[in-house]
Amino acid sequence: MDRIRIRGGRRLAGQIAIGGAKNAALPLMAASILADEPLTLTNTPALADIATLATLLEQLGVVVTRDGRTMKLDCARVTSTTAPYDLVRKMRASVLVLGPLVARERRARVSLPGGCAIGARPVDLHLKGLEAMGARIELAEGYVEALAPQGLRGAEIVFPFVSVGATENLLMAATLARGTTVLKNAAREPEVEDLAHCLVAMGARIEGIGGDRLTIHGVDRLAAATHAILPDRIETGTYAMAAAITGGDVELTGTRIGLLEATVASMRTAGITVEPTASGFRVRRDGPIQGTDVMTEPYPGFATDLQAQMMALLTVAEGASMITETIFENRFMHVPELRRMGANINLHGSSAMVRGVRRLTGAPVMATDLRASVSLVIAGLAAGGETVVNRVYHLDRGYERLEDKLAACGADIERLKDTA
Ligand code: UD1
Numbered sequence: 001m002d003r004i005r006i007r008g009g010r011r012l013a014g015q016i017a018i019g020g021a022k023n024a025a026l027p028l029m030a031a032s033i034l035a036d037e038p039l040t041l042t043n044t045p046a047l048a049d050i051a052t053l054a055t056l057l058e059q060l061g062v063v064v065t066r067d068g069r070t071m072k073l074d075c076a077r078v079t080s081t082t083a084p085y086d087l088v089r090k091m092r093a094s095v096l097v098l099g100p101l102v103a104r105e106r107r108a109r110v111s112l113p114g115g116c117a118i119g120a121r122p123v124d125l126h127l128k129g130l131e132a133m134g135a136r137i138e139l140a141e142g143y144v145e146a147l148a149p150q151g152l153r154g155a156e157i158v159f160p161f162v163s164v165g166a167t168e169n170l171l172m173a174a175t176l177a178r179g180t181t182v183l184k185n186a187a188r189e190p191e192v193e194d195l196a197h198c199l200v201a202m203g204a205r206i207e208g209i210g211g212d213r214l215t216i217h218g219v220d221r222l223a224a225a226t227h228a229i230l231p232d233r234i235e236t237g238t239y240a241m242a243a244a245i246t247g248g249d250v251e252l253t254g255t256r257i258g259l260l261e262a263t264v265a266s267m268r269t270a271g272i273t274v275e276p277t278a279s280g281f282r283v284r285r286d287g288p289i290q291g292t293d294v295m296t297e298p299y300p301g302f303a304t305d306l307q308a309q310m311m312a313l314l315t316v317a318e319g320a321s322m323i324t325e326t327i328f329e330n331r332f333m334h335v336p337e338l339r340r341m342g343a344n345i346n347l348h349g350s351s352a353m354v355r356g357v358r359r360l361t362g363a364p365v366m367a368t369d370l371r372a373s374v375s376l377v378i379a380g381l382a383a384g385g386e387t388v389v390n391r392v393y394h395l396d397r398g399y400e401r402l403e404d405k406l407a408a409c410g411a412d413i414e415r416l417k418d419t420a
Helices: 022-034 048-060 092-105 123-132 164-175 190-201 233-245 257-269 306-314 334-340 369-384 392-397 402-407
Strands: 003-007 013-017 039-042 065-066 070-074 105-111 137-142 143-147 156-158 180-184 205-207 211-219 225-230 248-252 275-276 280-284 319-326 344-348 351-355 365-368 386-390 414-418
Touching: 003 190, 003 306, 003 369, 013 402, 022 039, 022 048, 022 070, 022 092, 022 190, 022 233, 039 211, 039 233, 048 092, 048 392, 092 105, 092 123, 092 143, 092 164, 105 233, 123 137, 123 143, 123 156, 123 164, 123 225, 143 365, 164 180, 164 190, 164 211, 190 205, 190 225, 205 369, 233 257, 233 280, 233 306, 233 369, 233 402, 257 275, 257 280, 306 319, 306 334, 334 344, 334 365, 334 369, 344 402, 365 369, 369 392, 369 402, 369 414
Parallel strands: 013 248, 039 225, 156 180, 365 386
Antiparallel strands: 003 386, 003 414, 039 070, 065 070, 105 143, 137 143, 180 211, 205 211, 248 280, 275 280, 319 351, 344 351
C-alpha cells in the first residue's frame, strides 16, 4: 500500500486548483439511471469513489464513457436492478442507486451498506421515504429489496433530522413518481442543490431548490442533459487549512467563498485572512492561530467533513478550542493519531478540548477514513521532522493528486510507492 511522506515546516505559497465536488458527482451519476437518454457531466473529479460508482452503474446497464473531465452516462436500458455487496461495501454512497432504480424499474435490490468507520450510519430514512411513496421494502440476506409494482406515488415526507443521502435518494425517486412529493426538513447542502438543478435540466419539476422544503411534481420521463459539477467545498476547505497551518499564502482557484461561509467565518476568528479573488479566494496567515470553538452542523453550518482538518489546524493555536461533532457519533479517530504527533486533545463525549501546543512532531500515522487521513497530512505539514501517513487509499477516495498540489506550493511531500 502506498504511503505519503511529509517533511514538515515548509510554508505553502502559490495557487491550488480545486476540482469538481465528489459528493455532488456521486448522486449526479446515480441520476443517470432516471433517463433513457445520456447525462453528460463536466468538471468530474478523477477519484477512486467516482470509479467505484462508475463500475456499479456499468453493472446496472449504464454505458459510462470518460473524456478528461467529461463523463457521459447513457442508461438507454437498465439491465440489472441489483447492487451487489462487493461494490456497496467499498462505498456507502452506492445506496444512491436505490431511489432511481425503484423510480424507473419499479424494483431494486441493494446490499445494505453496513457499519462504517464513522459510526453506524443506517439508511432507515431512505427506506421509510420509499415506503411512504408506495414501495414495499424487505430486508433479506443483507440486501434491501424494494418493490413498487404500480410505480411510486407522491407523498409528504418529513425528515426527523437532516440527511443528505436520504434527501438526494428521495428527490431523485420523486421526479418520476405519480403526483406531488413534498420533502420537509430536507438537506440544504450545495450538493443537493446541484443535483436538483441537474434534474430540472433533465426535465424534472422541482420547487424550493436550495431550501429545506422541496416540492417535486412527478413527470413521465426525464431526458438528456449536460451539467457542470460544482466545486468541491471540502477540498477547498482542506487546502485552506493546509495553507493556514503553515503560515502560508495560497490562492484557491475554481471555487468560491459562498460555498463555505461557516468555515471561512471560523478561520477568520482563528486569525486567518481570507479574501475573495477573481477566480476563487486567497488564504493567508501572518500572526498566530487563535483558539476557536467549532460545532459541526448541517449546511449552512460548519461541515462535519472539515472537522478533522480544523482540529489539526487548532492543535497549534494559542489557547484552547472546543470542537463539537453533532452529525456522526464516532468521528474522532484522528484524535489518537494527532496526539501521537504531540497534540494536546481531550475527548469528552462528542466534544474535543484542544489545547494548543507550540509545535507538533512528525510520526508514522494512519487513519481509518478519508477526512481523518487528510487531517494528518495537514498536521504533518506543520510538524517538525518526518510524518509518514499510511493507508493512502483513503486519501485517493476524495483528493485528486493531493501530493502534487501541495508540492507545487512548496511542501516537501511525496508518495512512497508500494513495491511489494
Ligand atoms: C453525506 C456525505 C458525507 C457527509 C455527510 C454529512 C456524500 C456522498 N457523503 O453522507 O461526506 O459527511 O453527508 O454532511 O454526500 N442517518 C440515519 N438514517 C438515515 C440516514 C442518515 O440515521 O437513513 C444519520 C447518519 O448516521 C448521520 C446523519 O444521519 O449520523 C447524517 O447522515 P447523512 O446526512 O445521511 O450523511 P450521508 O448522506 O451518508
